[in-house]
Structure formats: structure tokens, C-alpha cells
Amino acid sequence: MTDTAVLLPGTGSDDVFIRSVFTVPLTAAGVTLVAPEPVPGPDLGHRHRLSLDAAFDAHGPVLAGGISFGAHLAAEWACAHPSRCAGLLLALPAWHGSPVDCPASVAARHSASLVQRDGLDATLASAAADVPTWLADELSRAWRRHGSGLVDSLLAAADRPAPTLGQLAALDIPVGIAAVRDDPLHPASVAAQWAAAIPGAELRSLSFADFGADRSALGRAAVEAWQASAANAKAGPPSR
Template structure:
């Protein structure tokens, strides 16, 4: 059964942005809030509800937010996957998509992001959160280590399960993405090995009305809004309608 997602006739005033794997609402807000305010859209950034129902809890937030009017949906990595999944299920309630750093299509397999999440879950279960974070410090940039430190500690005892939920959840396939007709902004980083730019290009090419804008991880580390600006600019170029 085909679920073609058609564009809303009225600009959306609210965007729901979902965090990536092991991330939180603080980072998503730092990425999207100001760029969206510049086009008159308010950002709703729900925090994670750790555990096996992590994905469903985010989809529930989207359902609630779109109860009265269509919303923009989006997020980073796992959050982008969920937003696209929700758009496919809700053709009358999605006004557009803002998708940053998609990580795979269809089954995750051994994609870099899924593999990293599984390894993270194993490390947390083997030695605890602090030991796992200490092991990360030398392998990622300091800004990312700081972001993960805050977010991972916030997940508490549900961290490992949450990482595995993200690592194992199927993302929309290219064929499914092609059913979506709303304007879609895709943002990728040219230097991100965990979220390869090739995946972002594949996503952008699959949608009927999409555009891809890029930035760099080192820029995002100094200015998180750079990633949000890339996604919002791509959405505008794809036909997104600002409120102001």
C-alpha cells in the first residue's frame, strides 16, 4: 500500500526535531532553534525517554504535536530516520522534513553509525557509562566528547538499551522515501565518517522535492547552528514555505 505524502497548503508554525543516537534535546535545540526562528518556525525538541520504547516515544510526540495542524518533522541521524518514518505514516500531518546526517537506508546492517552504537552499548554494559566515556575521549573531537558526556549520563540505566534501539531500527528505504512529496531539506557533513555524505546524497536524491546542503563537523563543533542552517536552507530551496 502506497502512502504518498502531499505538501500542506499552509506554512507550518511548529517543527518537531528529534535527537540522534545517544544524543539529547540540548544538542538538537542548539542546532535548529535559531535557524528555524529566522523563518518564523518554533522548534519543539523533546528529550529522550530511555529504554526499549525510545523510538515509539518520539513518534508519540510527533503525533501529539500534529494533532491540530501539520508540523515540520526532523532530526539528526536516528531522529531524521524517525521523522521520515513518521511522515510516511502521516501523509496529512507532515508539512515538510528537516533531516540532518541520515545514517542508512532500510536495515542498518553494519553501517558505521549502527556499528558505533552497538559498540557503545557493549562498552556501557561491560564497564559502565564513565568507563565507556573515558574510552571515547581519545577517539573523538573534544566538542563531541563533551556532548556525549552530558547526553549519555542523562540516559541513566537506559543508555545501553537506547543505543541498541537506534542501532537496530530499520530506516525507510529509497523506494519508501520516494513516496514523500513534501519539501525536504537534507544536511550532511563532508567529513563525517559515521554519517557518510553518500547516504545524505542518496536520501536527497530519493525524495520528489528535496535539496542537500553540506557543512563540516569541525564547523559544527564550533557553531552547531551551522548544521541547522544547512538543513533549513536546503528545505527552503526544496520549496519550503517560511512563516515570515
């Protein structure tokens, strides 16, 4: 089992949030977390994939994954380079294939247009009125870190296709998927579709209230699912 995990942030998010979600559960599993900083702009996805390539060059096959857009990118990389990926930790996948009018994609495009029209401060103030305080604080920190590249970062994530269910079905590695049951932007039904498509994948879910009370609860769900998937793969198919 790999001892290095490279995990990527979601749309407009950052490595700080990744660490808040995954550091504790990965440490408990004996895995070292690498959380690359986002490089804001239209090449956001490409730069994140380069960080996965660099980790493979340094460590050999790694456990890859992320949250939302980061989960999409990690799965995309695993599908393209199966020998480089030892497993996947996928939290809150938002769509498969083309984003079309998926809620998270629509929300990212809407946020980008508001930042362009009204500016960052006004957009954050509006967003804060509709989300819990902890999430408003996360958005404020991460979006300000993206700076002038925020709009391009949001659009890069919103418009990028995720792997199709057919591509996911070709994966042959341990995969843990975590869903938040009542997250409207990342429907639990999408996570269930990913889990059903990937052979041997395990799915765990939690409530948004649990996630809000303890960010690491999401990471713990993904890690536990991955460990179960790895254990099942090691045990092999049941005897008949």
C-alpha cells in the same frame, strides 16, 4: 508554511543538542522549535513517534525532522502519515532500509557493549580520547541523562530500519537534508541517496570543522535546504 517544527535527537543524544543546532536558524525562519526529551529505553523510537503524533494533534501538520536516528524516525513518520507532515528537516541520515553493518549502527552497538562491560565512566573516558572536546562533552551530558536506559536506547537506535529509498520516493512535501562531508558515521553518500530518492528534496553540506565551530551551522544547512525545496515546490515544474 508551517510555524511549528518538531525535531528529534540522534542515538544517545538529547533535546539540549537539538536546540543548540536548530534554535537559531528556525527562529530566523519564523518557525517555533519543539524539542521533545528522549524517553530512554527499548521504546525510545516509539515514544519519539508519539511526540510527533501529539504535536500534530496540537498544531495540525508540522515540520518534522531530527539528527541521525531522529531524522530516520521523522521520515518514517512522514511516510506513514503523509497528511500530518508539512515538511522534513533531515540532518545526517545514517542509512536507509536495514542498518546491517552501517558505521553508525555498528558504533552504537559497540558503545552499548562497552557500557555493559566497563561501565559508563570508563566508556566515556575512552570515547573522549578519540573525539573533539565539544563532542566528548556532548556525549558525557547526554549519555548521563539517559541513565540506566542508555544501553537499551543505543540498541533501539542501532537495530531500527530506516525508510527504504522506495518509501522515501513516495514523499510529496518540501524536504531539506544536511550532510557533514567528512563525518565517518553518517556518510555524505547516504544523505545524497536520500536527496536523490525524495522528489524535490534539496541537499546542503558542510565540513566537520564548521560543525564543530558552530553547532547551528548544521541546522542552518538543513533549514536553507528545506526553504529551497519549499520554494521550488511553490514555483512548480519549469515550463517547456
